[in-house]
Amino acid sequence: MKTDEIREKYLSFFEKQGCVRRPSDVLVPREDPTVLFTPAGMNQFKEQFMGINIDYTRATTCQKCLRTGDISNVGVTAYHHTFFEMLGNFSFGDYFKKEAIHWAWEFLTGKQWMNINPQQLTVSVYQGKHGFDEEAYRIWHEEIGLPDNRIAKLEEDENYWPASAPSEGPDGVCGPCSEIFYHPDGDSKEVEIWNLVFTQFNRVGDPPDNLRPLPKKNIDTGMGLERMASVMQGVRSNFEIDTLKQLCLAAGDVVGKKYSFDDPAGRPLRRIADHVRAVTFAIHEGVMPDKEKENYVVRQLLRRAVLEGYLLGKTEPFLHQLVPTVAEVMTSAYPELKETVASAQGTIKEEESQFLETIDRGLHHFESAVKSAGKSKSNQISGDDAFTLHTQEGFLIELVEAMANKKNLSVDRKRFDDLMLEFKDTSRGGESGFDSVMAEGPLDAIRKTSGPTEFLGYDSTTADGKIVGIIANKQLVESLEEVGHVLPVAVILDRTPFYGEAGGQVGDSGVLQADGLEFEVLTTQKQKELTLHIGHLKQGVLKLDQAVTAEVVSDRREGIRRAHTATHLLHYALHQTVGKDATQRGSKVDSDELRFDFAHGKSLTDDEIRQIEDIINERVSTGASVETAVMPIEEAKKLGAMALFGEKYPDRVRVVSIGEFSREFCGGTHLSNSGQVGLCKITSEEPVAKGVRRIKALTGPKALGQIRETENLVKELVTLLKTPGPAELPRRIEQLQEELRQTRKEVQKVASQNVSGLVDELIQNAETVGDVKIVTHVAENITREALRDFVDQLRQKGGPIAILLGAELDGKAALIAGVSKDLIKQGVKAGDAVKVAAKEVGGGGGGRPDMAEAGGKNPAALPAAIKAAADFYREKLGG
Structure with a gap:
């Protein structure tokens, strides 16, 4: 049975049970700040599970998901993925354990459905510190007819959701699970294929008496599509099913390795197949490889895939060639993927090229780490060196380990892992505004009591409404009378003409008014079906249930x-x-x-x-x-x-x-x-x-x-450049540029002549430390090019010499240092000297050990700068 057929059979089966077929939610749920990617089928039904917006009480989906928690197992085990599809059926206070269990059994064993031999299935039920799920056990044993020896009784970490911590557990909805296992040969080997979650309690406080029965009980089930396909197709790994096997074979073709499950190249090719599928879906939804949040995850997945190919000998971009195959094998459920194949290929290829260049640039840093290990007579690359390579040079730790292995070295992973734990991704930054109250808390309370905000702004910029929520200091309040409250306040109305920021359009601004009340709306945000008018109280008192007139700034x-x-x-x-x-x-x-x-x-x-x-x-x-x-x-x-x-x-x-x-x-x-x-x-x-x-x-x-601004600028240029009209401006500018070039040549010539006359004088009068001459000088009426020529002439004529020249150019300080190459071996470097001098003029710079330049904003301090450089040279030379 093909993967596409299983998906359709599952959804059709649960439609027959009265479940509403819902499309897969987006892979990146931008309205849910608690996750970067959709991790499970229940994610899109959070509100329904909380009793909000229940338009239907039964649903079924095939949800595209992305998780990276087990990324190290991808391609190694039979069943781990980053991107996968999760089949699910859900009940929001409707059917419960009896229906969920009976339907699961019917779907798995029914001849028109999966037609699995019942003797190859076993189940588990919960038995732990919260007691025994006798109800689920009875249904399986008495109604389905499974003998006791085919019903495992498992503890909290296996059969409770969410599993609690060792002694307590997170507050919130929870409940026991019942898992279904498939035994390929009817023996002890088992594959978990379905998890039925019975959310029937609210966990509050500490155990043992911390479970409160929910007024309405819910069902949340999950079956991995790829895993079910491996069962139905009789293969030993998800990567051998009809869809993923095509990707593995295609990965082998582009890398130049024949794919076979047991071949040493099999594991890396499986990882490539998995990661390119995840990356293609994410880029299709607008996630670009970058350095923060979901973008960073995509970059890492992409680079890991490229790394696998690199270690197989593929040293040029290849991953982008697999995007059309991803679109082809997934086209039945996701035909829209084909519309972004070209743009996804371009994005992936550019990132591949950049990463491969990073590897090339970082090779000498890796060799330095190897030499450091040799000097310390260690058979390990230090965790600190591996951390630097990983975070600063872009060398993924897997690359460091693989290359170290080729040199018969290992990597101190414990130290590396400790450093990574300390490492904080500063690019994420903090949340601002009202982000922390968007998903839950005050807004959920308003949703439950007042319903959605009615939007009237398509037809009008003014409307009457009623205040149904006030949020100040991230808390719901019944009234607010602090005029000019330090932090912005959010006011929610039952109806409004204000457009809340969404779909790229900014939120409206305006005012909420009533007798004696004025609230200035600076911006408007939309969170799901609620509109938040965010601003400051200017006059009066805000109160719940207060009638107000909402008026948008119409010109804006x-x-x-x-x-x-x-x-x-x-x-x-x-x-x-x-x-x-x-x-x-x-x-x-x-x-x-x-x-x-x-x-x-x-x-x-x-x-x-x-x-x-x-x-x-x-x-x-x-x-x-x-x-x-x-x-x-x-x-x-x-x-x-x-x-x-x-x-x-x-x-x-x-x-x-x-x-x-x-x-x-x-x-x-x-x-x-x-x-x-x-x-x-x-x-x-x-x-x-x-x-x-x-x-x-x-x-x-x-x-x-x-x-008009451009026209005025053109008119001004016509006047300044004294041309008959705008059409003559290009010719006049070319003429002025040529005059400027000639003038610069003349200035350069004069400056060079002045330099030639000064070189012998400066060398003759130079301070000498040992046999080294120290030349420092502030030049006047000189160009930058002549300043560089000055240093070259001094080095040619002066023998062992250390130089620092300064000049005022365009109102700023310019510095240039130079030393003879034989002085570099003594530790005297131009870059060090120019940095010392630059501090005096309020600037910075650097360059090669033999010549370096710097600048600063304070040309008046040039004498102090060259003195500092002379002192530096003197100290280095032992004078």
């Missing part, structure tokens, strides 16, 4: 509408100019300002930018109507509406259409026709990440203002 909203509609026009123009592969990777829409990130492997040419700008403004000039409609998501897709990959959409989506040429999923505010944009002017195009470019543009009054 109009500017946002212009920019947002122009963003859709820009997306259309990009596709017309560079092709459909220029998929949207993000955007920001502000008042008459926009930026648009898109997948593209190279910079746009000037002609392409002009063409894009022309297409946008041509569509503006037509005054095409802008229309919105709410429809089922599948209907919108059939109409060709474009969606942002990695964005989570509801079952019914809002579609914004401009004329007959642009149609996108969008919840933002827009104009009624394209002509209201007025004008769109592209201001820049630049890279922002591997394979991602950014266009910035202005609309309406800001676009016109920028054009």
Whole structure:
């Protein structure tokens, strides 16, 4: 039975049991700050498990997941992955143990389903410090008919979720589990294929009496699709199933090794297959290899895969060649992957090239670590050296160990691991604003009591509403009377015209008013279905249930509408100019300002930018109507509406259409026709990440203002350069540049003549320490090039010599040091001397041991700088 068939059979089976088939959630749940990647099927149902937003009480999914906790086991064991698919069925206060167990058994053993021999299945139930799950045992034993010797009774760490700590455990919903095991040969060897979790308690405080029965009990089950496929296909590893075996074989082809499960190259090729699948899915959703959060995880996965190929002898980029295979083998469930193959390949190839260059650059640092081990007569590379190679040189620890092994050395992993534990990823930074209360706590309480905020802003910028929540100091309060509260306050209304920041569009600003009350809204955020008006109390008292009038700053909203509609026009123009592969990777829409990130492997040419700008403004000039409609998501897709990959959409989506040429999923505010944009002017195009470019543009009054500013600048240049008109400016500038070049040549010539006259004099009058001359001098009326020539002439004529010259150039201090090469062996280095001197002029610099330069902001201190350098040379030479 093929993997795609198993997936479909599972979902169909549970649909027959009344479960609503839900699509997989996104791999990167951006509204959930508690995780970087979706780790399990239940993740998208957190609110339903808490009793919030229950539109249905039974669900089934196949969820794409990514975990890295067991990354070292990937490719080694039969069943570990980073990316995998989790089949699940869920109950939110509906069916419970009886149905969950009976349905699981029916699906596994039913002839039209999996048709597994019942004699090859055993189960487990919970028996531990919280007692014995007698109910589950009875169902398995008496109703399903399993004998006692096929029902294992397991402790907390195996059969309770979440498993508690040794003595206590995390507070929150929890419950016993029942696992189902498959025995390939009917013997003691077993494969866990399904876990049924019965969340029936709330764990509060310390044991033993800390379990409180939930008023509504839930079901959360998980079956690994790849593991089930290995059972149904009779293979010994998930990597041998129909989908992953294709990837392993393809990995062998591109690396130049024939894939076989038992071959020494089998393990690394399995890791490559796993990691490229994970990376492809993540990049498809807009996660770029970088140095923070989920981006860092993707970078590490990608580099680990490249490393496996490198250690197999593949020293050039190869991983990107596997992306089409990933899209092909996963196309049945995820056809959208094919739309980003080209951009994902470009991103991966660039990161591969950079990592391979990092390896080349770091080889001499590795050799230094080997020499250090030799000097200390150790058979280990020190943990400190391995840590430096890993964190500063980009050498993954696996690479350090593999290369050390080739030299019959090991690595002090204990010391390395200790250092890594101490190491903090400073790029993550702290959370700010209201992030820490978004996912739970005060907002959950408001959701449960008041429901969602009704948005009225598509039709109006003013509306009456009622205060249903006030958050100050991250706590829910019933009232607030502190005018100008130090930290921003969040006010939640039952209905509002304010647009909460979402989909790239910034939040509205404005005011909430009532008799004697004024609350200034600085920005508006949206957290799921609640809108947070964030700002400061200016007058009066805020109270729960208080009626207020909410008024948006309309001029700003109009500017946002212009920019947002122009963003859709820009997306259309990009596709017309560079092709459909220029998929949207993000955007920001502000008042008459926009930026648009898109997948593209190279910079746009000037002609392409002009063409894009022309297409946008041509569509503006037509005054095409802008229309919105709410429809089922599948209907919108059939109409060709474009969606942002990695964005989570509801079952019914809002579609914004401009004329007959642009149609996108969008919840933002827009104009009624394209002509209201007025004008769109592209201001820049630049890279922002591997394979991602950014266009910035202005609309309406800001676009016109920028054009007028440019016109004024041109007029000023015409006057200053005394040309008949703007058309003559290029010729006049070329003429001035040529005059400047000639002048510089003359200055250089005079400066060189002055230098030649001074060289002999300075050498003759130089201080001597031993047989070494120390020359320090502040030069006047000299160029930087002449200053360098000065040092060269002194070194040629002066024998053993140490030099520090200074000059004022363009209002700043310039310093240059030089020493004879024979002095370097004595520890006298130009770079050290120039650093000492630079401190005196308030600057810094460096360079080669024989010549180094520095600068500073205080030219008045040049005499002190050359004195400091002379003292340095004197000390080094023993004078």
